[in-house]
Amino acid sequence: MRFILRRLGFYLIAFWASITLNFLLPRFMPGDPVSRMFARSQDRMQPEQIEALRKLLGVDDRPLWEQYIGYLHNIFTGQMGVSISRFPTPVTEVIASQIGWTLLLGGTALVIAAVAGNLLGILAAWRRGGAIDSALPPLLVFIGSFPYFWLAMGALYLFGVVLGWFPIRHAFTAGLEPAFTWEFIGDVGAHLVLPALTIVLVSIGGWMLSMRNTMIATNSEDYITMAEAKGLRPGRIMLRYAARNAMLPSVTSFGMGLGFVVGGALLTEVVFAYPGVGYQLLNAVQGLDYPLMQGLFLTITAAVLLANFLVDILYVRLDPRVRSN
Amino acid sequence: MTTAILKQPTQPIAARKPNRSFVHGLITNKKALVGMIVMLVFIALALLAPVLFPGDPSRITAMASLEPSPEHWLGTTAKGQDVLALTVHGSRSSLFVGLTVGFASTFIGILVGLASAYFGKFIDEALSLVTNVFLLLPGLPLLVILAAFLPPGLGTVILVLVVTGWAGSARVLRSQALSIRSKDFVAAAVVSGERAGRIMFREILPNMASIVMGTLLACVIYGIGAQAGLEFLGLGDVSTVSWGNNLFWAGNEGALLTGSWWVFVPSGVCIALVAFALALINYAVDEVTNPRLRKIKTPKTIERSAAK
Numbered sequence: 001m002r003f004i005l006r007r008l009g010f011y012l013i014a015f016w017a018s019i020t021l022n023f024l025l026p027r028f029m030p031g032d033p034v035s036r037m038f039a040r041s042q043d044r045m046q047p048e049q050i051e052a053l054r055k056l057l058g059v060d061d062r063p064l065w066e067q068y069i070g071y072l073h074n075i076f077t078g079q080m081g082v083s084i085s086r087f088p089t090p091v092t093e094v095i096a097s098q099i100g101w102t103l104l105l106g107g108t109a110l111v112i113a114a115v116a117g118n119l120l121g122i123l124a125a126w127r128r129g130g131a132i133d134s135a136l137p138p139l140l141v142f143i144g145s146f147p148y149f150w151l152a153m154g155a156l157y158l159f160g161v162v163l164g165w166f167p168i169r170h171a172f173t174a175g176l177e178p179a180f181t182w183e184f185i186g187d188v189g190a191h192l193v194l195p196a197l198t199i200v201l202v203s204i205g206g207w208m209l210s211m212r213n214t215m216i217a218t219n220s221e222d223y224i225t226m227a228e229a230k231g232l233r234p235g236r237i238m239l240r241y242a243a244r245n246a247m248l249p250s251v252t253s254f255g256m257g258l259g260f261v262v263g264g265a266l267l268t269e270v271v272f273a274y275p276g277v278g279y280q281l282l283n284a285v286q287g288l289d290y291p292l293m294q295g296l297f298l299t300i301t302a303a304v305l306l307a308n309f310l311v312d313i314l315y316v317r318l319d320p321r322v323r324s325n
Numbered sequence: 326m327t328t329a330i331l332k333q334p335t336q337p338i339a340a341r342k343p344n345r346s347f348v349h350g351l352i353t354n355k356k357a358l359v360g361m362i363v364m365l366v367f368i369a370l371a372l373l374a375p376v377l378f379p380g381d382p383s384r385i386t387a388m389a390s391l392e393p394s395p396e397h398w399l400g401t402t403a404k405g406q407d408v409l410a411l412t413v414h415g416s417r418s419s420l421f422v423g424l425t426v427g428f429a430s431t432f433i434g435i436l437v438g439l440a441s442a443y444f445g446k447f448i449d450e451a452l453s454l455v456t457n458v459f460l461l462l463p464g465l466p467l468l469v470i471l472a473a474f475l476p477p478g479l480g481t482v483i484l485v486l487v488v489t490g491w492a493g494s495a496r497v498l499r500s501q502a503l504s505i506r507s508k509d510f511v512a513a514a515v516v517s518g519e520r521a522g523r524i525m526f527r528e529i530l531p532n533m534a535s536i537v538m539g540t541l542l543a544c545v546i547y548g549i550g551a552q553a554g555l556e557f558l559g560l561g562d563v564s565t566v567s568w569g570n571n572l573f574w575a576g577n578e579g580a581l582l583t584g585s586w587w588v589f590v591p592s593g594v595c596i597a598l599v600a601f602a603l604a605l606i607n608y609a610v611d612e613v614t615n616p617r618l619r620k621i622k623t624p625k626t627i628e629r630s631a632a633k
Contacts (some may be wrong), residue, residue: 014458025474141608145546147553150572150593157581157589184590262463267554271576281466282558285473298472303462 003322007312011305017300022294023071027064030257052081075298081285081291091295095277099299101171102276106265108192109199112260117207120251122243124208125215126234137212142203154197156271159194163283166194169273195268200262203257210253214246221245248319255311258304346534357609361383363602367595371416382410382566384450390585400587403578411571412591418567419549419596422479426486428547431541435488439525442493442502453499459492468551472560482552482561492549494540501536505529535614546600553596568592605619 062070074080080091124133143151160168167173171189218224219242227237266278273279277296282294316322351357370377385405393400399408437456441449468489475481505511506529514524530537555561556569561575563570567584571592580588 010454010457011461012459013454017458018462022470025470080609137327141604142597142601146597147550147557147572149554150589150596153572153576153581153593157584157586161581183579217392262466264465266465266469267557270558281469285469285558285560290473293470293473297466300463300466304584305461308461 002114011309047119080295083292091292095299098277098280105195106261109196110261113200113203114207117204118211121211122210125212126238144202144205146201148264149271150267152271155194155198171275195272195274199264214249218242255308258307354609356605359603360605369626370413371420374413378410382414391585401593404586414566415568415571418565419630422552423545423549425483427541427545429487431494433491434498437495438498438502441499442506443525456492456495464489477561486548486551497540501533502529505532535610539607542603546603559612567594
């Protein structure tokens with residue numbers, strides 16, 4: 001329990017840090033992004049909305065600490081201002097309409113990559129020097145060297161444009177009504193294949209290699225020799241004795257890996273015009289939509305922190321050593 | 326880390342000159358050799374770019390969207406620029422930013438890691454907290470939001486990449502420094518009254534040279550990849566020629582949809598080759614310093630009992 005509370009405290013501090021960063025950035029940056037933004041959108045905005053935005057981005061004359069308290073109040077009551085590029089929709093609404101797609105894309109890719117990567121790592125370490133161990137790691141490291149978005153561009157070009165197997169943009173065919181019908185789900189699935197595939201391809205190598213290296217260390221433990229001496233089946237030793245104990249570092253990197261997947265998903269979404277938060281972030285950047293940018297950043301951060309916290313709880317379940325101290 | 330322990334002057338085995346065996350191990354390692362050759366080729370290309378392709382690479386020299394041909398080996402962009410010239414010139418900015426970011430973030434990582442491990446207690450707690458917060462904040466969104474608020478330019482790109490990139494190296498270096506900090510020779514140095522700076526940089530640091538090198542390589546890989554990502558989103562300095570910007574323009578000009586694969590393939594392959602070469606060197610460093618990862622050609626069962 002103490003462990004969990006410590007971690008919770010840490011995540012709260014991390015979240016506070018990102019909020020404060022968000023608060024300070026527009027106020028202390030050289031140049032004036034705020035007036036650039038106002039110049040662009042003044043004619044469409046109501047005076048009171050301009051006033052609210054000024055407060056959000058720190059173009060008012062109150063002392064800094066007063067602004068800070070007001071800012072914190074706004075964040076925790078969910079007032080993140082109005083989006084400029086999608087005026088006059090509130091930022092929270094824009095984010096809410098898109099975060100589901102990113103969760104779908106990132107989640108699918110993360111789970112597939114983690115499961116497949118760990119399995120390959122287990123096999124590679126078990127058959128040291130075998131086909132999987134000698135051929136796959138260099139290949140996967142090489143694929144992993146490509147930038148996420150470049151592989152996405154390649155996949156889009158090859159499978160989308162040249163071969164035409166999969167749709168090349170958006171999350172579902174335009175004009176199709178979102179509903180829980182087989183037609184719609186199948187359509188969403190088809191749109192998911194290419195973006196998810198590229199993320200899996202890039203991230204699977206890291207999973208596999210770290211699992212392989214931990215497994216190699218575990219394989220030389222005494223209890224493995226003991227298990228062999230007892231005459232247990234090799235498959236059982238591999239999965240229940242070696243892999244199970246080598247899994248722990250992978251669980252930790254699952255939380256860490258999430259940050260990378262979010263980043264990868266952002267770029268992949270941009271390439272495929274997939275309507276998630278990453279694509280929206282790019283639109284916000286291009287439209288100088290600072291409130292939306294900040295809101296997206298906070299949402300993504302909160303999601304990553306939350307996921308890490310869940311992983312910690314899982315870790316306590318898996319590793320009794322954490323519980324005892 | 327056997328080399329690190331052997332290197333101690335306090336131990337008589339130091340005569341084995343582990344440093345030379347480390348370099349020797351790297352040169353005879355096939356992965357390291359391939360990696361170093363690829364890197365040398367790219368560094369040579371970057372240095373020779375103005376000689377090979379004199380003049381501004383982004384000027385328009387030919388018809389738009391030409392396929393690769395003897396005149397334009399990699400074809401032309403939708404604007405009519407020579408893709409080969411853009412790619413070769415692009416290596417300058419990409420390698421420069423990658424190396425600068427790599428060295429700067431490793432340097433910060435060394436400072437933070439050593440200070441954490443040496444001073445311990447409150448300083449360690451505070452520095453570890455900051456490190457972990459930076460590790461946890463999702464990198465790319467942080468990059469984007471920093472880059473969006475700062476005035477665009479090369480300096481911004483480097484600054485932003487260092488801000489988001491140092492934490493990983495700090496964490497690795499701290500844990501390594503911690504294990505060396507608990508060794509007897511450090512205690513001896515403390516007792517004999519050596520200054521903190523001397524102990525950190527002359528006693529502890531030399532003993533983690535291989536980890537520092539691995540971290541540096543990882544940071545350079547990060548720098549090159551993250552710069553490309555940032556520029557691809559249009560958040561870099563769009564007026565410079567770099568691999569990331571080449572890809573940004575390729576995406577912007579619809580090279581994918583018009584089927585001009587030659588516009589976006591070269592820059593991406595270059596990034597991947599450089600990152601792969603650096604990763605190879607990194608694995609080689611690992612293999613040379615960690616005997617468990619070395620290739621052993623004995624059957625599995627014998628190997629396992631031999632490993633103990």
